[in-house]
Amino acid sequence: MAMPPKPWPTGLVETIEPLVRRVLAPNGSPFTYTGTQTYLVGTREGLAVIDPGPDLAEHLAALIAAIDGAPVLAIACTHTHRDHSPAAAPLAALTGAPVIGCAPLSITSDEPRADAPFDQDYAPDRVLQDGESIRGPGWTLTAIATPGHTSNHLCFALEESGALFTGDHVMGWSTSVVSPPDGDMADYLASLERLYEREDRIYYPAHGPAVTKPRQLVRGMIGHRRQREKQILRLLDGVAQPIGSLVPLMYKSVPEALWSAAAQSVKAHLIDLEQRGLVTRMEDVWTTNA
Structure with a gap:
């Protein structure tokens, strides 16, 4: 998918459905498309922040403005690449929210990496296991284990609307990089098969546009990998x-x-x-x- 023309809406709060808003980080690149999309799920009575993104002062300020004093009940990371999780700690410090989501990951291999390096400072207050949920007023986010892009990757299902936050596992603009030693192609394909069996209405990836025909895209991605x-x-x-x-x-x-x-x-x-x-x-x- 070609990059959209600039200016990109970095720092702006976009409402994409009643329980979901989005803020784009200013870190666009050939690997991140227009940048990391941080999602705010919930209401004024309490919300969760999914993939807080890179630790950039401009992005943190935009998130605080979007939160606008609402209680933050959880900061949830799909995985620990540096374009997804580093803002979790400073955002937690500013809001008092716990970091709840994927497990920490330590890469000890000296192999060169083509994808974003891992966030070695990520330290969750609680690791979500497959099927566990975070809840707030009028919303429920359930963790779906989807290893492959990374071994600790989670998607989050918003039970009330049928939306799935897919991180880097499924994106409409590009296929995911599966980079050994942590990335695993067998796991990645198994995770795609798992999503294909689900009935999610729409996918919200961390990069690129929403996926409005999820099962069709996943079926095509599985076919692409087999080819x-x-x-x-x-x-x-x-x-x-x-x-x-x-x-x-x-x-x-x-x-x-x-x-x-x-x-x-x-x-x-x-x-x-x-x-x-x-x-x-x-x-x-x-x-x-x-």
Whole structure:
């Protein structure tokens, strides 16, 4: 999806349905689209803040203005990439709200990463398990475990309206980067299958427009990943190759500046195929099994 023309509505409060408002952070990039969308769920009597975003003074000021003195009952993070969770701590300090949501995550691998680095300072007051809920006056947010993009990724279902806040797991503008060692393609596909079985009315991702035909999009995303699998197996059939040789062949229509991210998803596919006994690697070179 092409980037929309500027100016983007950073810092503005947009009401998108009766219980949901949105504030866009000023961190647009090729990996974040127009920026991280922070969602405020609830009413003047009490609300939750989903994905508070990057720790930027301008964004925090916009969130405080949007909250406008209402009680903040929870600050909920879908995962701990640095464009999602760093504002949780300063927002908690300003509002007195607890940080409730995904588990903390520590990445010890020295492998280069193409996606946003993790927020090492994230420290939740309470970790939500799959199926647990946060409640406020007239609203209920239920955690749906969706590992894959990251191992600690959660979506949040707004039970009263049928909306699902999908973080980076499902986005309408782009597929998610699945970046090993923490990103896992098998988990990602299983999580997509789980969402496909649900009946959510609409998705609100952390980046990009709302998804108004959720199951149709998820079905297409699963098909896209299966096609990538087949493409990898076809390219490796009788020709051992490193990932660096596969990416230009698989992503001809993608700007070269994004190939490093694409390489991470190719690697995630290869690890999944290796675990299923379909490919073998020797150092950095991969080949199909006979």
